[in-house]
Structure formats: structure tokens, C-alpha cells
Amino acid sequence: MFKSVKVKSLFLFVAMMGTFGLFAQVAQETEVSDAELTQFANAYKEMQVQNQEAQQEMVKIIEAEGMDVQRFSTIQQASMDPNQEVEATDAEMKMHDNAIAKMQQMQPELEKKASEKIVATGLTMERFEAIAAVIQKDQGLQQRLQAILMKNQG
Secondary structure (H helix, E strand, O other): OHHHHHHHHHHHHHHHOHHHHHHHHHOOOOOOOHHHHHHHHHHHHHHHHHHHHHHHHHHHHHHHOOOOHHHHHHHHHHHHOOOOOOOOOHHHHHHHHHHHHHHHHHHHHHHHHHHHHHHHOOOOHHHHHHHHHHHHHOHHHHHHHHHHHHHHHO
């Protein structure tokens, strides 16, 4: 049940951090210090917490509309695939559409909170995005980030 919700929340996270779509444009081969990488790791952890909270809120919205989360996910996946026909009743589509509308209303607040949490770690949004872009391309940096995340977990 939660696997599909995680997919949806990942979609939400990517959508709310839409500026990450600019990775290719922003990415410059920049040096990332250990201090900056630690700040990035802290911001990343904050985003994970926020993502989990958003997931829980989305589940509540879906259930408040009278839908099962699994059924919602099935309809959502079908509606996002142009090659797949959405097999749902009119009532299900109405509940699905209402839930989506309510989730979209959450987005500005989620974006604001994300930005605030990133800035609270000591990074600007621009620097956070630039580091994220470099991390996507640099496996060594990915490993350093993973090490920091693992160290902070234990």
C-alpha cells in the first residue's frame, strides 16, 4: 500500500522542488567542501522528514475522499500513462480528481517549508540546487554524501 504512496510522494517532492529540473543548466563543476556536503545532507534529511509528513497528509486526503490508497494509486498511474486506459467509475474519478486538487493546494506551502528548511541549514536555494546537480553527476561525491548520511544515522 505505501509503495505506491512513496512513488506519489517522490513525484510530489520532485514537483515541489521543480527547480531541480534546471540541474543541467545549473550544474557546474564546482568544488563541494565537507562542510557544504554536511549542510546538504542535513537539508536532504529534512526533506525526507517533510516528504514523510506529506505522504501521511496525502493518505488522509485520499481516505477522506472515500478512496482506498491502493485504488487511488492504480487510477493515478493509469491516468499518467497515455498508453493505458483508466478503468474507473465516474464516482471514483471524481474522488480521485478531488484528492489531486487538494494535494495540489498543499504544494505552495510544502515548497515554502522546503525552502525554509534548506536555508536553515546554511545553504542558499541556489547553492543547494548546484550541489544537488553536481552530486547527480559525481559518483565520488555521492559516496561522500552517503557516508555522511550513514554517519549521522548511527
